[in-house]
Amino acid sequence: GESVGLHLPTLSVQEGDNSIINCAYSNSASDYFIWYKQESGKGPQFIIDIRSNMDKRQGQRVTVLLNKTVKHLSLQIAATQPGDSAVYFCAEGFQKLVFGTGTRLLVSP
Amino acid sequence: DTEVTQTPKHLVMGMTNKKSLKCEQHMGHRAMYWYKQKAKKPPELMFVYSYEKLSINESVPSRFSPECPNSSLLNLHLHALQPEDSALYLCASRRTGKERGYTFGSGTRLTVV
Numbered sequence: 664g665e666s667v668g669l670h671l672p673t674l675s676v677q678e679g680d681n682s683i684i685n686c687a688y689s690n691s692a693s694d695y696f697i698w699y700k701q702e703s704g705k706g707p708q709f710i711i712d713i714r715s716n717m718d719k720r721q722g723q724r725v726t727v728l729l730n731k732t733v734k735h736l737s738l739q740i741a742a743t744q745p746g747d748s749a750v751y752f753c754a755e756g757f758q759k760l761v762f763g764t765g766t767r768l769l770v771s772p
Numbered sequence: 773d774t775e776v777t778q779t780p781k782h783l784v785m786g787m788t789n790k791k792s793l794k795c796e797q798h799m800g801h802r803a804m805y806w807y808k809q810k811a812k813k814p815p816e817l818m819f820v821y822s823y824e825k826l827s828i829n830e831s832v833p834s835r836f837s838p839e840c841p842n843s844s845l846l847n848l849h850l851h852a853l854q855p856e857d858s859a860l861y862l863c864a865s866r867r868t869g870k871e872r873g874y875t876f877g878s879g880t881r882l883t884v885v
Contacts, residue, residue, distance in 0.1 A: 760805075
């Protein structure tokens with residue numbers, strides 16, 4: 664079946680570093696991907712999305728890269744701040760979202 | 773209004789109780805969703821409503837009963853739940869058509885005792 668998985672459960676970085684969170688997906692027909700940030704006790708918050716006809720998209724301090732050949736996407740956060748500490752999920756889908764397992768990002772001052 | 777509002781934020785119920793979770797949005801989104809999230813796990817889809825009609829049921833037990841009375845409101849009726857049903861229940865909405873972005877509410881933290 665469809666699955667979207669992450670490589671690392673926890674990523675620890677220093678404030679100011681760049682963070683990279685990776686995600687693998689198995690459905691080659693996937694055409695839309697979203698990254699969400701979830702803080703404790705809150706719902707998922709949209710960060711950035713990308714469609715399969717693109718390989719890169721940039722937002723404010725964030726960049727998503729999509730490699731359809733190896734079915735891999737990543738989220739890059741520039742100049743990571745303590746407020747970026749959260750669990751990050753990749754998700755795939757149109758009519759319904761399938762979430763990856765999540766990566767906890769810990770940012771130390 | 774760009775939010776999905778869920779009430780209550782917290783709910784404790786016994787296994788013989790009947791309760792309901794409520795979700796509301798006024799963004800004109802015609803697709804609405806219920807997700808269940810256990811601790812340290814990703815959200816898992818339960819139900820999808822499209823234009824107020826149930827379009828996807830992910831084999832959810834009948835003790836969970838969704839209802840979409842109008843385009844702005846989504847309910848989840850709970851009856852005879854088990855302790856393992858304790859979780860964060862998330863509602864989301866999406867504008868149908870080419871727009872694909874989902875908006876999530878903050879969830880209802882449910883504890884079954």
